[in-house]
Amino acid sequence: MPARPPVIEPPAAPRARGVFAGLPPGTVRLIQITDPHLYADPAATLLGIDTLASLDAVLRLIREEALPADALLATGDLVHDGSAAGYARLRERLAATVRPAYALPGNHDDPAAMAAALREPPVTACRHVRFGDWSLVLLDSTTPGEDGGFLTAGELAALDEHLRTGARHAVVCLHHPPLPIGSAWLDDMALANADALFAIVDRHPSVRGVVFGHIHQPFDATRGGVRLLGTPSTCVQFAEVRPRFGVDTQPAGYRWLGLLPDGGIATGVRRLPAPASAVQLDAAGY
Numbered sequence: 665m666p667a668r669p670p671v672i673e674p675p676a677a678p679r680a681r682g683v684f685a686g687l688p689p690g691t692v693r694l695i696q697i698t699d700p701h702l703y704a705d706p707a708a709t710l711l712g713i714d715t716l717a718s719l720d721a722v723l724r725l726i727r728e729e730a731l732p733a734d735a736l737l738a739t740g741d742l743v744h745d746g747s748a749a750g751y752a753r754l755r756e757r758l759a760a761t762v763r764p765a766y767a768l769p770g771n772h773d774d775p776a777a778m779a780a781a782l783r784e785p786p787v788t789a790c791r792h793v794r795f796g797d798w799s800l801v802l803l804d805s806t807t808p809g810e811d812g813g814f815l816t817a818g819e820l821a822a823l824d825e826h827l828r829t830g831a832r833h834a835v836v837c838l839h840h841p842p843l844p845i846g847s848a849w850l851d852d853m854a855l856a857n858a859d860a861l862f863a864i865v866d867r868h869p870s871v872r873g874v875v876f877g878h879i880h881q882p883f884d885a886t887r888g889g890v891r892l893l894g895t896p897s898t899c900v901q902f903a904e905v906r907p908r909f910g911v912d913t914q915p916a917g918y919r920w921l922g923l924l925p926d927g928g929i930a931t932g933v934r935r936l937p938a939p940a941s942a943v944q945l946d947a948a949g950y
């Protein structure tokens with residue numbers, strides 16, 4: 665983790681292009697990818713989906729329709745098997761797509777392997793990034809050996825401190841969703857102490873959004889004026905609103921976020937053009 669957060673000034677006059685077209689000058693253009701689940705074996709599949717090929721296709725889509733962007737955010741489950749080779753491959757892919765890129769861990773990640781692989785720019789596992797009037801705070805909501813999320817007292821204190829000393833507007837980023845999304849099996853492994861997170865968020869009106877991964881599907885809600893955003897995985901998609909585990913053939917995708925000078929957030933989800941027909945629809949878990 666770098667001792668001092670990187671400071672990046674937003675562009676004076678962003679070019680209007682692709683998903684960011686029409687946003688006002690001074691907008692911070694951010695790309696979120698999540699849950700790529702890479703393996704040491706570059707040909708490995710998750711529930712029938714070649715996770716590396718699927719990530720590559722999503723990154724190609726980002727290059728076609730979302731560049732230039734100011735930064736990329738990767739919200740966990742970067743690697744499925746905790747392998748150094750998986751992290752190295754992710755690093756190489758992200759560095760060739762959007763610089764800088766910032767990453768936080770998910771329940772499938774190996775914290776030590778991830779920290780070792782993502783220590784140096786342009787792809788770092790960092791905690792706090794500043795873009796002019798906006799800051800991103802990246803949290804670690806993982807607990808070793810557990811699929812569900814929890815923010816330790818140290819993590820909550822660091823968030824509070826970042827928000828006290830941060831920019832005018834802030835986005836809080838973590839792997840686990842801080843609210844139920846309507847699928848019981850996923851809601852059982854959401855963020856267990858979301859109340860503690862929201863107690864801090866409610867004290868800091870600078871917080872404009874909370875962005876997360878883990879659910880492998882899009883989600884968009886508002887709580888007390890704060891946007892709560894979940895995003896499709898770059899590989900397998902979980903079926904929406906299901907009591908038990910289920911996948912579907914929705915294509916992989918990414919989220920774009922325009923962090924506006926007035927504190928608003930413009931955002932949308934983009935997906936690959938073709939359905940994921942190789943996915944194992946009868947899978948009972950993963």
Ligand SMILES: [Fe+2]
Nearest residue numbers: 699741770878
């Ligand atoms: Fe995941």
